[in-house]
Amino acid sequence: MAAVNFSRVSSPVALAACAAALTMSLAACGSDKENAASATSSSAAELVSTETPAAASACPTAAPASGGTPEWTLAGTTGNVAVTGSTDTTAPLVTVDGPFSVTETQVQTLKPGDGPVVADTATVLVCYMGVNGRDGSVFDSSYDRGAPVDFPLTGVVPGFQKAIAGQNVGSTVAVAMTSADGYPEGQPRAGIQPGDSLVFAIKILDATS
Template sequence: MKKIIIACGVAAMMIGATGCEKSSSAAPETFSDSLAYYMGRSQGLMVADHFKNSMSADQKKKFDSDAFLRGFKQMIMTDTADADYLQGIYMGMNMAQHINYLAMDSINIDRATVYAEFAKAFRTDTINSTAMQMEVGQFQMLMNRAQDMLRERQMAAEAAKREAAAGTAKENEAKGAAYIQEQIAADASIKTTESGLAYKVVKQGEGPMPKDNSTVKVHYTGKLIDGTVFDSSVDRGEPADFPVTQVIPGFAEGLKMMNKGSKYVLYIPASLGYGNNEAGSIPAGSTLVFEVEMIEVN
């Protein structure tokens, strides 16, 4: 199920926190003014830090900080002596979040009906406990049904996504296989192993070759068949160290043919790479091309 960030709940929980951070401006000298100053500063920084670390990149783009501050200001400026009004606000916020949660999955609740029935029930002079339990039970039954509907829709959406991804992966895999055959046809020095890994020896080094228990230091650039670079130790300006067994099968197989000073180009089909799974910016079913230089074998 989707998770909802409860902004006011987060802020409320943080009021009791002790951490604070000074700003560049001088704090007021009186106790009450200093308390107000640091309450605002410390909680503002902590809530901002919470949002920064808990939101995805897409959520950050959609988040309206001005709207958040308007809501916060409306609450903070409310006459704190009107406790009944505040309780109504909190109850309304809680119910509104339930309604919004359902609406995200196309279960639309008429808010006017919710308010009208809430107000009518709330103003009841006498409450029959048995009747109330029946009403609560009916609500719970309906909510359980809503949860089932949401799960079914989510499962159907995920199944459709997997089906679409499988189709894309199959298409990418076919394109990759054709690409490797084109490279082999154009360059007779490209060889193919029994597993399907294609490779070109640019330079063969000297010394022992890595084994499954070896750690290597390499410089590499990984590309898609359209030339897009998805990872490069060369661009980062620092060689990479890793155990041979902690990389994709095709890359590991290629490494074990390389001794110190070797330079290879590896053409790794999807079956020896990430298969039908996406991996960061690498689409499902992708054939990968690695330019690799072996620096050390340990």
Template sequence: MLDFSRQSGRRTARVAAALAVATLALSACGSNQSTTHSSATPTPSASASASMSASPSVSPSASATPTKAAKVITSLDAITVKGDAGKQPTVTAAWPIAIAKTQSKVLKAGSGRQVASGSTLSINYVGIDARTGKTFDSSFSRGQAATFSLSQVIAGFQKGLVGHKVGDRVLVMMPGSDGYDSSGGNAQAGILKGDSLIFVVDILDVAYTEASGTTVTPAAGLPKVTMKDGVPQLTIGKATKPSTLVVQPLIKGSGAKVTATDTLLVKYRSWAWSTGKVIDEGYTSAGIQGQLSSTISAWKKGLVGQTVGSRVLLIAPPSEAYPDGDPSASISKGETLVYVIDILMATKTS
């Protein structure tokens, strides 16, 4: 299982790749980007691959080709969506249809944080080929929400979701040029070059980019945490090394409380108490994801009950971290570790 709190600070790029957020099944085919999925990262579909050339899951009937030409629509009013938010919708239209430019429409308005370019999202969605009217992918049917960065998915998904809010149910339709045309379609999903695509998306959450909330004055006698160029700095100074786990919120976020079974998206940095040197650099990335249950005891005990959006100082004695040390991460036997962790998102693990 993934342990996303023990990687060496000298291997930041590899750590970020190994723990990158799960890629949506509709990742941009032919993209030069790549990512590696760890065993602790939720996979949005059985067809997802580490190369980001993942193809949406599909039923055999989705490859059927209509005999008439697609009607080009100019308004999403031509599409009917039925069903309650939170459940898989039924989508109907006079198939086949197509669209010249990506459009989106709010079917149910939310009031949460707004989606920005490059945001990391947690969503439920269904994807339909507008040529055939067939569903080619659905997180609803898998029973697991998808978590991904908008920088990792096809252009139409980015265009269709930016500006919308947590709680929105959004109808998105895109031309093939914003879908899979650059890869000649997606044969496994029955999507041909030129096919327009339709998605109904429930936006469940948008990750914070850094801690945000109410500043908390730490208890006296703890190491001092400051921020420089957006990165935590630690001064141990005359602080007394504790013998038990210390959990000190520095910023109290307003999000949901973390549970023991959550998958977390975090930024973090850690230091060795004995030297004050950084031993693990996970803060300068866009965020690192993994299951809380796979981490060291200090994280399991210290982060459960904290709220999303929080920044938390953890001081972990050897018994709560690595009693025997970890030479691969430059952690000596008996070392006390200090962590500063920003909790950006928490999603339920099915």
């Protein structure tokens, strides 16, 4: 079993890229037919918008305590996954017994928030970590960088939108998404191959219409 958190980015390309800047785009949906400008993007995963993260908020960078009870366990079509959401002081923990895959995207509220409901067209501010179900590697994490990012839900991959829309601000959620709801053609720079199921642990900090 592979226990992974914000600190375990298996790809040195992803590490360098994510540390450089937040110029990812969840709308990039994994096509290799990107132009030269997008090829210079500083993020391997191309997950988050180019908007500047809010300086007033932060994503906890401390490793979570081990040995606790996961808040969500899911048996996939193959493999299984266990997720514990972030706290005010620690990053989330995702444990993958892989290769993990799902044939239907599934969303789980780990800790409900008490803020307003997030509209499916909202712009959200989140902390998040993305894990590849095939090998358990972290391919991108705002927890690793210690800063949240904001982006419109209308510009993200379908699985990420399904995870956040309809939740309350302040909620911690997890999603296990099919390749079709993530990167059906893969995202080589993030180590994502066609057919890979992805797991995200997300903290919703804010949302605006």
